[in-house]
Amino acid sequence: MGSKNLIKRTAVAALGIGVVAGLSLGVAPVANAAGENIVFIQGVKGDGFYITMDCGVRAEAKKLGAKVTTEGPAKFDATLQRPILEAVVAKKPDAILIAPNDVKAMQKPLEAAKKAGIEIVLVDTTVNNPKFAVSEISSNNLAGGEQAFKAVEQLVPGGGKVMAMGVRPGISTTDARDKGFSDAVKASGSKYTFVSQEYSENEPAIAAQKMTAALAKNPDIKAVFASNLFSAQGVATAIKQAGKEGKIVIIGFDAGPDQVKALKDGTVQALIAQQPYDIGVQGVQQAVAKLKGEPTEKKITTGFTILTKKNVDTKAGKAAQYRAKC
Ligand code: T6T
Numbered sequence: 001m002g003s004k005n006l007i008k009r010t011a012v013a014a015l016g017i018g019v020v021a022g023l024s025l026g027v028a029p030v031a032n033a034a035g036e037n038i039v040f041i042q043g044v045k046g047d048g049f050y051i052t053m054d055c056g057v058r059a060e061a062k063k064l065g066a067k068v069t070t071e072g073p074a075k076f077d078a079t080l081q082r083p084i085l086e087a088v089v090a091k092k093p094d095a096i097l098i099a100p101n102d103v104k105a106m107q108k109p110l111e112a113a114k115k116a117g118i119e120i121v122l123v124d125t126t127v128n129n130p131k132f133a134v135s136e137i138s139s140n141n142l143a144g145g146e147q148a149f150k151a152v153e154q155l156v157p158g159g160g161k162v163m164a165m166g167v168r169p170g171i172s173t174t175d176a177r178d179k180g181f182s183d184a185v186k187a188s189g190s191k192y193t194f195v196s197q198e199y200s201e202n203e204p205a206i207a208a209q210k211m212t213a214a215l216a217k218n219p220d221i222k223a224v225f226a227s228n229l230f231s232a233q234g235v236a237t238a239i240k241q242a243g244k245e246g247k248i249v250i251i252g253f254d255a256g257p258d259q260v261k262a263l264k265d266g267t268v269q270a271l272i273a274q275q276p277y278d279i280g281v282q283g284v285q286q287a288v289a290k291l292k293g294e295p296t297e298k299k300i301t302t303g304f305t306i307l308t309k310k311n312v313d314t315k316a317g318k319a320a321q322y323r324a325k326c
Contacts, residue, residue, distance in 0.1 A: 035065055036094045036291050038284065041084060042072030043099035043125060044202065048256035048322035049229060049276045050099065053123065055326035056280025057097060064288050069093075076167065076202040078105035089113045095134075095287035097280075099124040102170045119290045123283040124276070126172045135286040137300040139274045141173045144304060145180020145225070148251040149188070151270045151306070152223040155249045159191030160222030163214055165198050165207050165231040177227040177253055195221065200231040207234020208241070215242055222249065229254035229322075232271075236262040255307055256322045263312055271307040273320040278302050 040057045042050035054070050061068040071088060073080035078101040086109060088096060096118055100106035107127045114120050114132040122136040130136050152162060164181050167174040178197060185194040195218050200207035207226070211234065215221060224239070226232035232252030236259075239248050245267040252259050255273035262268040279302055289296050305320035312318075 035067060036288055038066050038068050038095045038097060038287055039088045039091075039093045040068055040070045040123075040280075040283075041081065041088065041096060041098040042070065043081075043101060044076040045072040045074055047076075047229060048324060049124075049254055049274065051324065051326075052322045053099075053276035053280040053283075055323055056277035057284055058280075058326060059277075060281040060284040064284060066284060066288055068284075073101070076101055076171070078102035082106065082109050085109050085113060089116050089118060092116065093118060094291050095119040095121060097121045097123050097283040097287060100127050100172075101125070103128045103172050103175075104170060119287055121283045121287045121290075123279050124173060134290040134296050135283075135298060135300060137279050137282050137286065137302065138173065139279075139304060140301050141176035142180040144253060144272050144274075145177040145182075145227070146184045147272060147304065147306065148177070148181050148225045148253070148270075149184035151251050152185075152192070152225070152249060153188070155251075155269055156192075156222045158222075161193050161195045161218055161220055162223045162225070163194065163196045163198065163218070163221055165200055165211065165224060165226045165235050167202050167228055167231060168199050174227045174231075174253075177225075181225045181227070200234055202228070202230045204230050204234035204237065207231045208238040209234075211235045211238035212242065215239075215244070224248060224250050226250060226252045229256045229259060232262075232268065233258050236267045240267055254322065255305075255320060257324055260307070260312060260321050263307060263309060266309070269308065273305040273307050273322070275302040275304070275320075276322065 071084050081101040111132050120133045122133045124138050126136050164178050166178040182194050185192050198210040224235050226235045239245055250268040251270045252268050253272045255271045259271055263271055282300055286296050
């Protein structure tokens with residue numbers, strides 16, 4: 001029986017704004033390696049968030065004596081992810097860790113995987129009814145969107161027009177972040193106006209196009225919330241091209257190398273860094289615990305670190321940044 005460790009994860013309080021801390025319940029490493037066969041299916045290949053998660057997955061699998069293979073679609077798109085999942089299921093691994101690309105489209109394929117006798121752990125994103133899953137491990141995305149608006153309130157105290165650049169409706173994480181942000185704006189009274197919710201399709205070029213169009217319509221936009229890495233990247237490019245860097249506040253989710261650069265050069269004012277490494281570690285722990293008949297946690301919430309120019313180069317700030325490789 002594996003003992004449990006209570007690990008308190010504390011986010012770095014920057015900007016003097018609130019901190020979201022996640023409490024993680026992990027299963028301690030077991031000495032007798034059983035050699036479980038685990039497949040990790042990323043949301044999309046080549047994304048610093050999932051690369052960092054993969055580092056955590058691999059480190060923990062090594063520790064627990066499990067074998068891991070990593071797969072992922074070339075785009076964040078359920079029509080590409082579904083065949084990958086089905087091919088993996090046909091190989092009958094013991095467990096699958098997956099970040100589903102769509103709340104609806106991935107529901108049935110994942111239920112079918114569970115019916116085939118494979119344990120499913122949902123990492124980062126989820127589906128409409130995750131009942132079949134051993135565990136769901138993610139950031140508190142709704143709270144993340146609310147935190148983004150708190151940052152806007154501090155950085156643009158006079159109020160004004162704000163907007164959000166999401167990814168695509170149907171992605172559990174970014175939908176929750178967008179909702180957290182827009183609800184917080186609307187609840188704040190009349191000082192801030194939420195002018196538009198745009199979507200990037202996870203492509204920086206589309207995010208940049210949409211941002212440029214939004215600026216043409218509302219040149220007096222004061223702040224933008226970009227709810228993931230690629231959206232933030234495109235928003236930053238468009239605002240720079242418009243010569244408005246530093247004049248329009250950008251709050252971005254995630255902390256990939258490109259975003260950290262934009263933070264350092266003043267195009268972006270704050271980044272909400274998730275803990276993808278930790279999500280990967282706990283994902284493997286949950287899968288292995290389930291396969292060994294040990295207790296598991298249905299829902300695990302990991303924390304954030306809010307990065308600004310002030311703390312980005314501190315030890316904690318550096319540790320929060322995503323990796324380009326393990
Ligand atoms: O923000 C992360 C992840 O949490 C989200 O589900 C999809 O986008 C990222 O991978 C960043 O690109």
